[in-house]
Each structure stands twice: as structure tokens, then as C-alpha cells.
Amino acid sequence: MSNRRNIPRLANIADVLGVTLLVIGAGCYLRAYMGMSALRANGGSIGKARFAGIAEFDRYYQLSQFGLSLGALAVLVLIAGAVVAWRARRGVSTTLPAATAEAVAGS
Numbered sequence: 001m002s003n004r005r006n007i008p009r010l011a012n013i014a015d016v017l018g019v020t021l022l023v024i025g026a027g028c029y030l031r032a033y034m035g036m037s038a039l040r041a042n043g044g045s046i047g048k049a050r051f052a053g054i055a056e057f058d059r060y061y062q063l064s065q066f067g068l069s070l071g072a073l074a075v076l077v078l079i080a081g082a083v084v085a086w087r088a089r090r091g092v093s094t095t096l097p098a099a100t101a102e103a104v105a106g107s
Contacts (some may be wrong), residue, residue, distance in 0.1 A: 014081025025070030032064035
């Protein structure tokens with residue numbers, strides 16, 4: 001008898017996708033944080049450069065929001081994968097109506 005659990009392929013795919021989205025989202029957020037920090041350290045200059053700095057800050061802000069959104073999506077995907085695995089572990093008799101469970105058990 002094997003101790004290996006039978007985890008559905010869909011749950012494994014959801015886990016890989018969720019972790020990938022989480023890493024990409026964290027990378028986007030970290031890049032935006034570093035860019036905003038560099039802009040703050042350099043300070044603003046007078047004239048066109050100030051408006052260029054504001055536009056660059058806005059791009060970093062949008063990148064950080066994108067990273068946070070990817071992180072939230074990753075959490076949802078990981079929860080969905082956990083639900084798929086949990087439902088598969090519950091067994092046939094508790095996920096199907098009684099008549100269907102008896103038909104599956106009898107065949």
C-alpha cells in the first residue's frame with residue numbers, strides 16, 4: 001500500500017500557476033518599490049524634468065498596483081487548487097447524491 005496521496009492534476013496545475021503568479025507579482029511590486037525609492041532619493045528638479053519624474057513615478061505606481069493585483073489573483077488560484085484537492089480527498093460517497101454513489105460502488 002502506497003502512502004502517496006492521489007492529488008488531481010488540476011490541483012497541481014493550480015498550485016504551479018498560483019506560485020508563478022505570486023512570484024511575478026512580487027517581482028513587479030519590488031521593481032516598482034525600488035524605482036520609487038530611487039526617484040525619492042534623487043529628488044525633483046525644476047522644469048520639464050519634474051514632470052518627467054512625476055510621469056515615471058506614475059508608471060511605477062501602476063506597476064506596483066499590477067503586482068498587488070497579481071498577488072491577489074495568485075491567492076485566489078491557490079485557494080481554488082486547495083478546494084479541488086480537498087474535494088477529491090473527500091471521496092465519492094460524500095460528493096455525489098446517494099443513488100449515484102450506490103451505482104458507482106456497485107460497478
